[in-house]
Amino acid sequence: xxxxxxxxxxxxxxLDLLEGQEREDFERRLAGSPELRRQVRDFTRGLHDPxxxxxxxxxxxxxxxxxxxxxxxxxxxxxxxAGSGRRRASLxxxxxWASAAAILLLMNLALLFLLESGSPAGxxxxxxxxxxxxxxxxxxxxxxxxxxxxxLEARIRRLxxxxxxxxxxxxxxEETREVxxxxxxEVREYNAGWQREYHRLAxxxxxxxxxxxxxxxxxxxxxxxxxxxxxxxxxxGFADLAGEFLLxxxxxxxxxxxxxxxPVAAGAGTASAASAGELGLTPLAxxxxxxxxxxxxxxxxxxxSTEAPLAGEYGEAVGFTVWRDDEQKGFLDIYNLPDPPxxxxxxxxxRSSEFEDYLPVGYLPELENxxxxxxxSVEEPNxxxxxxxxxxxDAVQPGSEPSGEILLRGP
Amino acid sequence: MKLPPDxxxxxxxxxQWLHRxxxxxxxxxxxxxxxYHRPLLHLFSVILKDDxxxxxxxxxxxxxxxxxxxxxxxxxxxxxxxxxxxxxRIAIDRLRKRRARPVLxxxxxxQLGHSxxxxxxxxxxxxxxxxxxxxxxxxxxxxxxPQRQALELAxxxxxxxxxxxxxxxxxxxxxxxxxxxxxxxxxxxxxxxx
Numbered sequence: 037x038x039x040x041x042x043x044x045x046x047x048x049x050x051l052d053l054l055e056g057q058e059r060e061d062f063e064r065r066l067a068g069s070p071e072l073r074r075q076v077r078d079f080t081r082g083l084h085d086p087x088x089x090x091x092x093x094x095x096x097x098x099x100x101x102x103x104x105x106x107x108x109x110x111x112x113x114x115x116x117x118a119g120s121g122r123r124r125a126s127l128x129x130x131x132x133w134a135s136a137a138a139i140l141l142l143m144n145l146a147l148l149f150l151l152e153s154g155s156p157a158g159x160x161x162x163x164x165x166x167x168x169x170x171x172x173x174x175x176x177x178x179x180x181x182x183x184x185x186x187x188l189e190a191r192i193r194r195l196x197x198x199x200x201x202x203x204x205x206x207x208x209x210e211e212t213r214e215v216x217x218x219x220x221x222e223v224r225e226y227n228a229g230w231q232r233e234y235h236r237l238a239x240x241x242x243x244x245x246x247x248x249x250x251x252x253x254x255x256x257x258x259x260x261x262x263x264x265x266x267x268x269x270x271x272x273g274f275a276d277l278a279g280e281f282l283l284x285x286x287x288x289x290x291x292x293x294x295x296x297x298x299p300v301a302a303g304a305g306t307a308s309a310a311s312a313g314e315l316g317l318t319p320l321a322x323x324x325x326x327x328x329x330x331x332x333x334x335x336x337x338x339x340x341s342t343e344a345p346l347a348g349e350y351g352e353a354v355g356f357t358v359w360r361d362d363e364q365k366g367f368l369d370i371y372n373l374p375d376p377p378x379x380x381x382x383x384x385x386x387r388s389s390e391f392e393d394y395l396p397v398g399y400l401p402e403l404e405n406x407x408x409x410x411x412x413s414v415e416e417p418n419x420x421x422x423x424x425x426x427x428x429x430d431a432v433q434p435g436s437e438p439s440g441e442i443l444l445r446g447p
Numbered sequence: 448m449k450l451p452p453d454x455x456x457x458x459x460x461x462x463q464w465l466h467r468x469x470x471x472x473x474x475x476x477x478x479x480x481x482x483y484h485r486p487l488l489h490l491f492s493v494i495l496k497d498d499x500x501x502x503x504x505x506x507x508x509x510x511x512x513x514x515x516x517x518x519x520x521x522x523x524x525x526x527x528x529x530x531x532x533x534x535x536r537i538a539i540d541r542l543r544k545r546r547a548r549p550v551l552x553x554x555x556x557x558q559l560g561h562s563x564x565x566x567x568x569x570x571x572x573x574x575x576x577x578x579x580x581x582x583x584x585x586x587x588x589x590x591x592x593p594q595r596q597a598l599e600l601a602x603x604x605x606x607x608x609x610x611x612x613x614x615x616x617x618x619x620x621x622x623x624x625x626x627x628x629x630x631x632x633x634x635x636x637x638x639x640x641x
Contacts, residue, residue: 040624047627050524051601052532053608066523073522077453079630080528081637083602095488098502099480102509103473 038075046072050079093220257424259355259446261374353406355444359421365413366421373406374443376428383429385438386414389422394438400426423447450521457482461526462519469517476513483527484509487534494538494603504541508534539605586636587629594629597622 038046042065048054049062066072355370368384376382385394397412414421428440448466450459461482467475484505491501491508512530519529587595596615600606606614612622 040627043631044623044627047630048608048623050528050630051598051626052536053601053626063523067520073451074453076524077451077528078634080524081634083528083630083633094481094485095502095505098484098488098506099477101506102476102480102513105506105510106473106476106513 038071042072043075046075046079050076050083255359255361255420255422257357257359257421257446259357259370259424259426259444261353261444262442265442265445353444355426356446357421357424361420364417364419365411368410368412368424369408370400370403370410370426370444371407373400373403373426375406376443377441379431380428380440381431382426382443383434383438383440384410384412385425385427386419386421387423387425388416388419394423394425395419396434396436399429399431399434448521454521454525458525458527462521465512465516465519465526465529468513469519476509479512479526480509483530486527487531490531491534491538494535494605495541500541501538504534504538507537511537535602535605542605586633589636590629590632593617593621594625594632597625598629598633601626 045054045058045062049059049066054062066076353372353374355368355373357366357368359366366386373382382400384397384400386397387394395414395416397414400410401408424446425438425442426444427438427442429435429438430440448462450462454462461479464472464475464479464482468479487508488501488505491504492498495501495504508530511533515533519526523529524532587598590598593615597611600611600614601608608622608626609619611617612619615622617625
């Protein structure tokens, strides 16, 4: 049984908190104590389990940088050089197996041909690299050509089987590679779409949030549908992105992303900003809600453009809000809000960290395809939202607290 | 090379690749990279909360692992634990340098710990990060608060046990004890989940 002090030292060692002499002493003890080694391994398994991690996509593109840093003059594996690292993981072995099996098969076929064409096979001869002993091990006598032929035929059959298996493996690996490449391409396109979305988004809300005193404080909350909220599904990252854009403006601190584009849509937010001081909701006019624009890339939105974000492109019900403390007003951007049940309408509620109850804000204006932007304010001094929810409430008489189906919720 | 009997087949393979890397075998490095780069990259992203920095740390980790591979001793831990310790050290160094820089400006109304506050959006508690940390957070969540807090500060934030004691206002011995008990419990949780 290990004493408590040793166990604590093992914990510190696993957490990499032992340094200098203390660490050296512990490692010496470790080398001489199987029990202590087992304890350390037990601790590490709870903390470092690669299988417990949701690992995300493979990043073979980073391997070249490692080779470069190592100054390795060894040639890069072919697939990595071609920029398709996944191939390297399976293709070479399949190919090597297939080649080896094919060569052996050809050699044995050649031998069989020789035997059938009457070439003498005397006692003590060696067949295609098969030692005499191996033939005898197979339960045949090397002096008898028929058993030898049987042996070779059996071996050829086995090799044919292996070759067929290798071919299948080769085909499967090619197929897998194609599928992975296609998936990668789709993911890249998907990400590029969202990237465009972010840029358009920044262009839309930055004019509204451009600070006038250099000390604005913002709260950003991302919203997802009820199912995603319940399962704690990964967020789109709107909140982080919006935060980046805001920080990038220099109003708080930080460095702008290199490809930062806003604010560029002159006047996009001014009309609604003027009315955002009023209580309740003011829809921000937008033109097409789902314009897919492949040619736009990440180019800045031209001044005066009112082109809306790619709201409907991916069909996900998401949203986010940016709340400006010093002006006590918020910007809400929603995508694909589900239709509320008949007789009800989407209603916005917010809650601050200081109160348990949600504050009613009001019905959302009608949004085209469930997507659009809204400015809102709250009748409460020094309010900062900590939670936000849109529910389907009675279209005529909403209650004093959220009671209908949750359509979007955050954070 | 003698391997502990409780190594899994994957760990045995990884240990052999490390052994070959110690002799300058680049394909073994590639193979090990294929096996472990994704969980390591994830871990560094969680610690640094910066994908680009995490990628750099991943590369530096494999460079350092390659150069130190001959010193890997399977008796002292699994290959992944050894590699993640090396990488975590690099990541924590970066984190400490970053901490030394000026923090984001906060005005008098700033409330630290506000879950939706972008002023502290590097905080682990943002919803986005909560999801990323789920794999370990779930297990940590099953620990008593003192053990969880101590482990989080040590593992994710790279604080020393003395710093943790200072931060939590506890005696050093209590922190050490919390860390050991926390790891023991984490191991139990890990076994239960497998």
